[in-house]
Amino acid sequence: GAGVSQTPSNKVTEKGKYVELRCDPISGHTALYWYRQSLGQGPEFLIYFQGTGAADDSGLPNDRFFAVRPEGSVSTLKIQRTERGDSAVYLCASSFGRARFTDTQYFGPGTRLTVL
């Protein structure tokens, strides 16, 4: 596709439920990032993939958060036992090169997660 796509665009769930957020990066981009953006704040790094492996998951807030990228393309961010504090826009970005955080990152439109 022409850009990074994310689905769903909006997700409303109840506290305690499990959610999956999907990211389709730009074709050919080996690097994929997940960020979380709360209202009025800058994006906060969660996890970085280079190919299929999670090269850096230091930003995941706790073990309720997990992400996979099994074939080195599409990635899924999984959140277990959601809490109201998880409400935010979850952004995905991809880039072409292998140097993390030094290549142009192309962001998707984000998934707005609301936990009631």
Next chain:
Amino acid sequence: GQQVMQIPQYQHVQEGEDFTTYCNSSTTLSNIQWYKQRPGGHPVFLIQLVKSGEVKKQKRLTFQFGEAKKNSSLHITATQTTDVGTYFCAGLLNTGNQFYFGTGTSLTVIP
């Protein structure tokens, strides 16, 4: 605490006036990137600076990276209504692979 700060948080300018946002880090940075996020949109990459004292220009936008690589600025000359949005800096700390976005500056341009 917050690693990368930006000031001001908000800025309202009359169309045609200049605008500057400043980015400051408590730690030396390997690089600094700037992004623009329109209301309701997603961050869009503008530029990356890597060298100490580097200055880059994109039409009416001028980006600077400080000599100590701890601060940066974005200056817009003669703002237009299309410049409206939030401008974020983002830097890679040279102490490790930690990448932080700044707090952002929201620009409103009054026609």
